[in-house]
Amino acid sequence: MKIYLYTCALVFILASCVKEQRNDFIILQGKVLNKKSNTLRLSSLCYSYSHDIPLNEDGTFVDTIRTKADNLMLYYGGHLTYMYLESGDDIHLTFDVKDYNNTVTFTGAGAAYNNYLLQKRKRVSEVLSDVKNIYLLNEVDFKETQKKLESELLKLLKNTKYFPATYIEKEKRNIKYYTLNNLNKYQVNHIYQTKNNDFRVSDAFLKELEEIAYNNGEDYIFSYDYSSLVDSYCQQQAREISASLNIDEDVAYLKAVNMLSNQKIKNIICYKKAKNGITYTADVENYYAEYIKGSTNEVNNKEITKNYNALKIVAKGKPSPEFTDYENFDNSTTSLSDLKGKYLYIDVWATWCGPCKREIPFLKKIESRYHDKNIEFVSISIDNPEDRNKWRQMVEKENLGGVQLLADNAFNSKFVQDYLIKGIPRFILLDPQGNIVMANAPRPSDDKLIALLATLSL
Known part of the structure; x- marks a missing residue:
């Protein structure tokens, strides 16, 4: 009996250790049936993060992701799956390339969030099933359709059981941001679809955007639509700054970001923009100055500073690097x-x-x-x-x-x-x-x- 109790206690301790050791990463595994290529592409909706997951010969795959929580996109063969992963998840994903939409399946720890995201995407398709091109709608009908979408998505969330209260509250805000982001994109897409370059939305159409506070770090990480709204806001501010100060718009954009008060958001945006943007700017000195003013992330700053120092070698007036033969x-x-x-x-x-x-x-x-x-x-x-x-x-x-x-x-x-x-x-x-x-x-x-x-x- 003592041996049995000792064995049970040991098993419990080992299981607890395994759980604790797994707590800081996510396991994503599964199988692709009728595979066409040998890699899956996983990209973060928030961070500057993307990598390929290799498939084995039989279509199976396994990957370890070290992050606390993230919304991601999984690409394969022209198909896209949205995912939400948290530390400790052990997700199993399968799909058949020949019938992708009807075969995507999530199981394992963390599957509930991802099955909800699948249902969410289907619900949007159902609501829009009778609309040939949503951006050809007039603004009244477009707004009404967005309100219907918002109502249906909130209903789906309410009927989805066992989510933590914290997730539900964030997702409610995310659904609202989804509506607002669609309203924000309507004008440019309506112009593109109708070829009417003179079209402008009415003054009241975007009134709801005035309620947005652009300094919510939690929502920026959780909601792609919120991050898109923040980006759009900074772009608008940048156009005004660029015109008033007669500076390049990419430098003005970082100035606009630096006007935000949330440091987490500033760190993410500054790095995402500067990672490649610093190699494109025509004003590297001021671009770098605005970047370093806005970012407090030492790891990111080290990388961008390295790029800045490399770019100084190809600054105006410097001898060009050579190519030979x-x-x-x-x-x-x-x-x-x-x-x-x-x-x-x-x-x-x-x-x-x-x-x-x-x-x-x-x-x-x-x-x-x-x-x-x-x-x-x-x-x-x-x-x-x-x-x-x-x-x-x-x-x-x-x-x-x-x-x-x-x-x-x-x-x-x-x-x-x-x-x-x-x-x-x-x-x-x-x-x-x-x-x-x-x-x-x-x-x-x-x-x-x-x-x-x-x-x-x-």
């Missing part, structure tokens, strides 16, 4: 030093990049306009070396002019890394001595490029 479309090789003596407008692009290809007609017009001036137009493709045929075919098909080069190691090419390029297209302007005029020059489609070129001695 890049493959030229004419079958020769070209180095940056070969091109000195003229201004250089460098386009970093790739054949797979949609925004890059949209700039091609504008680039051709710029090249034609300045064909007899002291400026050379250089396009550097960062297609993978094994895709050189795709690059050559596009250059030929589009009849691309200027100097057409293929970088030596795609995104990992030293020239690309030296400029801290995180996304394309990217345009760089150099003077005849090879010094940087602008490391983030305006795109060909931007009227600011013509204004910039007008200041040069071409």
